[in-house]
Amino acid sequence: DSGVTQTPKHLITATGQRVTLRCSPRSGDLSVYWYQQSLDQGLQFLIQYYNGEERAKGNILERFSAQQFPDLHSELNLSSLELGDSALYFCASSGRGTLSSYNEQFFGPGTRLTVL
Amino acid sequence: GQQVMQIPQYQHVQEGEDFTTYCNSSTTLSNIQWYKQRPGGHPVFLIQLVKSGEVKKQKRLTFQFGEAKKNSSLHITATQTTDVGTYFCAATYNFNKFYFGSGTKLNVKP
Numbered sequence: 594d595s596g597v598t599q600t601p602k603h604l605i606t607a608t609g610q611r612v613t614l615r616c617s618p619r620s621g622d623l624s625v626y627w628y629q630q631s632l633d634q635g636l637q638f639l640i641q642y643y644n645g646e647e648r649a650k651g652n653i654l655e656r657f658s659a660q661q662f663p664d665l666h667s668e669l670n671l672s673s674l675e676l677g678d679s680a681l682y683f684c685a686s687s688g689r690g691t692l693s694s695y696n697e698q699f700f701g702p703g704t705r706l707t708v709l
Numbered sequence: 710g711q712q713v714m715q716i717p718q719y720q721h722v723q724e725g726e727d728f729t730t731y732c733n734s735s736t737t738l739s740n741i742q743w744y745k746q747r748p749g750g751h752p753v754f755l756i757q758l759v760k761s762g763e764v765k766k767q768k769r770l771t772f773q774f775g776e777a778k779k780n781s782s783l784h785i786t787a788t789q790t791t792d793v794g795t796y797f798c799a800a801t802y803n804f805n806k807f808y809f810g811s812g813t814k815l816n817v818k819p
Contacts, residue, residue: 595751595753626807628809634811635715635797635809635810635811635812636752636797636809636812637809638807638808638809641807649807683751683752685752697742697754697757698742698744698752698754698799698807699754700751700752700753701751702751703751
């Protein structure tokens with residue numbers, strides 16, 4: 594158990610809909626990362642937050658947005674969903690009290706999104 | 710844009726054979742991390758390399774960082790069925806964004 598929790602575990606929805614994925618980082622971790630992993634594919638970095646502020650942006654679509662709240666949990670919002678958005682979405686956290694690229698990332702179990 | 714290339718995409722070995730996966734970048738890396746993802750699981754951190762030419766070992770796993778900090782490798786000696794999974798490298802440029810390689814999927818036949 595990495596200490597990172599993600600809800601829901603599975604999500605099935607229809608095209609055009611909007612969903613919110615939730616992540617709670619390890620206790621004390623200030624950085625939260627979001628990744629998308631399509632079937633049998635690599636990890637696509639979406640976005641990173643550090644202590645409530647956006648820190649780095651990857652290949653995140655304009656239809657997607659994220660935020661990190663004062664209690665450090667994070668939400669990833671996906672809107673106008675398309676079939677191609679079906680994937681496993683991972684959240685990871687790192688950096689107890691520090692912002693550093695040298696910190697290992699602890700991944701949550703992921704949310705499997707299926708868009709029908 | 711900056712990206713890290715990882716090869717091979719797949720590797721099938723007989724139990725007891727060795728395995729190596731490589732990550733290559735066209736630009737100098739700040740550091741590189743390696744992760745393992747078991748089938749149906751989430752990525753788990755294995756190791757981090759920071760210094761030029763660094764070599765680290767974890768039991769049967771040997772990790773190397775190139776002298777120019779542009780490439781890295783993970784070598785497993787005498788694979789076991791428990792080594793099955795996908796191995797990812799994660800490269801950092803300029804101490805900022807993480808770029809994951811596409812992963813090498815290892816299958817070990819008993």
